[in-house]
Amino acid sequence: xxxxxxxxxxxxxxxxxxxxxxxxxxxxxxxxxxxxxxxxxxxxxxxxxxxxxxxxxxxxxxxxxxxxxxxxxxxxxxxxxxxxx
Numbered sequence: 001x002x003x004x005x006x007x008x009x010x011x012x013x014x015x016x017x018x019x020x021x022x023x024x025x026x027x028x029x030x031x032x033x034x035x036x037x038x039x040x041x042x043x044x045x046x047x048x049x050x051x052x053x054x055x056x057x058x059x060x061x062x063x064x065x066x067x068x069x070x071x072x073x074x075x076x077x078x079x080x081x082x083x084x085x
Contacts, residue, residue, distance in 0.1 A: 003038025011044060019050050029053045 019026040028050050030036040045052055 001035045003035045003040045006035040006038070007041055007044050011041065011048075011050075015050065016048050019048065027051055027053050029055070031055055 015028060019028070028045070030052065032055055035041070
């Protein structure tokens with residue numbers, strides 16, 4: 001994914017419209033992935049007046065879904081297949 005694709009597919013089609021529905025209290029959260037931090041993305045977010053939450057470098061623990069996916073993955077891996085008699 002590139003910054004252009006991220007803007008066209010995610011931000012333009014979903015985030016911008018959701019921000020319009022939420023109003024001034026909207027705070028956008030993404031991470032430090034390269035496409036998310038591309039200059040075109042920064043410029044477009046500023047032009048749309050979308051505030052981005054500060055995200056410290058190398059801090060995946062701030063995103064709760066990472067913990068949920070890890071727990072789910074461990075439970076799936078620990079499952080025993082049913083016995084076939």
